[in-house]
Amino acid sequence: MATQAAEKPAQPANPGAGPSAANARAEASPDAVVVRFAGDSGDGMQLTGGQFTLSTALAGNDLATFPDFPAEIRAPQGTLFGVSAFQINFGSRQISTAGDAPDVLVAMNPAALKVNLEALKPGGLVIIDTGEFTKRNLDKAKYTSNPLEDGSLARWDVLAFDISALTIQAVKPFGLGNKDALRSKNMWTLGLALWMFDRDRQPIVDWLNAKFRKKPEIAAANIAALDAGHAYGETAELSGPLRKTFLPPAVQEPGLYRTVTGAEAISLGLVAGAQLAELPMFFGGYPITPASAILHHLARLKEFGVTTFQAEDEIAAICAAIGAAYAGQLGVTSSSGPGIALKGEAMGLAIMVELPLVIVNSQRGGPSTGLPTKTEQSDLYQAVYGRNGDAPMPVVAARSPGDAFDCAIEACRLATRYMTPVMLLTDGYIANAAEPWKVPDPEDYAPFPARFLEAPNAGDQLLPYKRNADGARPWIKPGTPGLMHRIGGIEKHVETGNIDYSPANHQLMTDARQSKISGVEIPLQEVAVGEQTGELAVVGWGSTYGPIRQAVRRWREKGRAVSHIHVRHIWPLPANLGELLAGFDNVLVPEMNTGQFKTVLRDQLLVDAQSLTKTSGQPFQIAELETAIGKYFDGIEGNEGGEVPPNSQQLPGREQGHDDGTQPDAPFHGAGSALPGEANPNKAVNQ
């Protein structure tokens, strides 16, 4: 997150030991800790992570999170591909990534252990629920011997005990059956985690009471589990490797804070954008991962003049939004790659009829259905070029959850000022990840009220395509007396808007559409970290902001003239970007795709940009970028850039998400197994 506080290096002075919670007592308190909660997709790990995030924020630590879950809603219990994980990096210094390797791993079953263990730092702490280490679960996780017994965990501090049994015992007084009792296991684990980091339980208690308002006995059972987990910490400290760790609050810019995910920030930014434009908002959406969260948030904000419309398909969602824009509202639609592809023709119409529209693309791994729950930045070409005809459109990319708020406002501003669709790019990582966010004051944003034409604009004649100094045509609401006119997707006369296929007119209109977008007023490109010139510019866009920033800082501390430039305006590019990049000996463009922005930069700026790509569905690690930057200073020619291989330390893990078809009850292989509750009668269900 952006604050004024100086960012310290992520590695402690003695990198060999690592800031693990396990050896924290022996050392000075670490300034940052990475914790990963991993369990079956039905174990409630995302919920545990979310509540731990809240308590971390309330304790004043800076943080970044990385939720990772399988595409299957209820993958078969205990399987490797059914593992769901949530990683949080928090500390008393500024945090800008979800962290590289975890210091603490909580593994709720053998599959979670197998998938995540490799990622854990040497000497890190692993907390294991032995109650789930049955023969059957070990088989499902493809363990040939029990890792608790075969010595394979020797490199780590292990705290293994029967969390399942302890949970059942804790909630016994509430008369729940074993199956229901085990659903509180995640709260037990959360209680233990809260103890480890000296956190207040009260906000979680309040949250549980509010969540189970209508089922007070369930709330009480969960609170009992939370308390029991917390109390266990005291006991375990006496005999095991568990230590209580206190991280003092991070230095942050004074103000009011909350946590925010990208999906929340986009929703709030769109509401703010509509208010600044003084327009009601119409949001047309269709369910798709990971974009649906925006529809869910906005559906609850009707009092802000928001109409949400769940359409019959992606095409109808954008077409209805264009219809609403035609009728005078701020039209918004949102999707992910496959849905954006379906909307392409309608975007062309919005470009042709020159109506304002915001299109949010929460990118995911592709092509086709690809990796619905994993992140990628591979829709850049689609955003910039992906329409029939010469169909230019501004493209804005958010770099973090908090930044998505400002980017959404920027998209609304461009759309209404220039009468154009605008694409706002985020990705699965930004959409789901949370970070502390300094609550902005709406008064700090300059309003951009939309204006509608009320009277003829050429003497007593109406010219619907007569442009203003920005190149924008007037916005004319149907219902306005005397301004009746017709618009459509057929090429139209440069002023009257009547059908006109003549060669000279099409040339004029093509040029007008092009120059309007290339002339969009956007801020000049700034340097995020470092000097205006130097040996190497690392140019990023979107969610790679955090890791690039950290990696660049590390090399600057080693005395290298490396700068980080992070581009928000992908199309058109900031006017000074070419000049800025020309001041560097080398340009490296890390992207979670095969080099799409690199190609745009080369094409637009004739700059010799080198590509660093990662297309494993995992975000960049700081260490990976640090290594890649180092290639420019190792004296070896020609080894710069290239492809970063899949990383076994990161989420999603190597075996997670891998379905080789050998699981007897894998979805789509076993009859009827897709029905929740049937295939897995004993499965714990998300709280």
Next chain:
Amino acid sequence: MNEMTPPNAATATTLKDWETDQEVRWCPGCGDYAILKAVQRTLPQLRADPANTVFVSGIGCSSRFPYYIESYGFHTIHGRAPAFATGIKLANPELDVWMVTGDGDGLSIGGNHLMHILRRNVNLQILLFNNEIYGLTKGQYSPTSRVGTTTPSTPLGSVDAPANPCAFALGAGARFVARGFDVSKNLPDVLVAAHAHQGAAFIEIFQNCVVYNKDVFEAFASPKGAEDRQLWLTHGEPMLFGSEKSCGIKGLRLDPESFSLKVVEVPPSDSGADWQAAGVLVHNARNRTLAHMLVEMPFGAFPMALGVIYDHPAATFEAGIIAERAKASEGKDSSLARLLAKGQTWTVSGTAADPI
């Protein structure tokens, strides 16, 4: 609709007021000309205000319609007019929206959207021009072409069964279903009834494509013998057709054994009440089952059911959305600053965190 209404300068228009300066580009003799005139003749009757009227269309010959009506017009993309119209109505329910589509636009590429606008019951008029062919792309068979239709894409004749637009509309949950044809003098009455209906009003208009599918509706649309082949339905009136001058007066009766409609002869009589003796049904536009039977009658053995087949209003989509928004907003404050600061927050003062 022959009652006198007090003159109102704001909405008093004539046919001329609804004509644009654009040259009409349909083929000479196209049925679309007749439909255009019928609409332009009807709008003044409805006291429609051009400034408050929007014609929305998809792509195809029929969808050029908005360019020729002096109102607001939006010529959109192929098949998607229902989605645009839905957005327009949700953004401004006061607008009087007419949607124009065709058999290819509405039932092939846009079948999904047509189904949903009918199901949702958006308050507008839908005119589906059915010419059983793709005209603008030069004559390929369409989803309503009869089996055996020979076209450039089906040189040996089409083999797939055609869709029945009115049956589709009823199946999708439409609350108003009517039929007319391009040159019919009754078409304006059907348009008036559709306009009076609050909700999605679906009208199938048989339209003669003189270039690619000439006279396919001649069997019932031809003026000669029309009374024997056209059953014009009126709510509360017996379902009679034919004339004593031609094949005699006939009517539709329900055969309870087979639960189907039967054509019965109505013997001539001076009293005129014999249709009751013949068991002829009285048209009930609120009877959905009857509507299904009427639209499914095979032409030939039966006359073509025309006019208002079904008219049974229900709550509109816009009304539901507006009511929901009003309810959800009740007593809620719309301060953006308070929204942003919602949830669990904490303040940072200087270097210390201070959870609240």
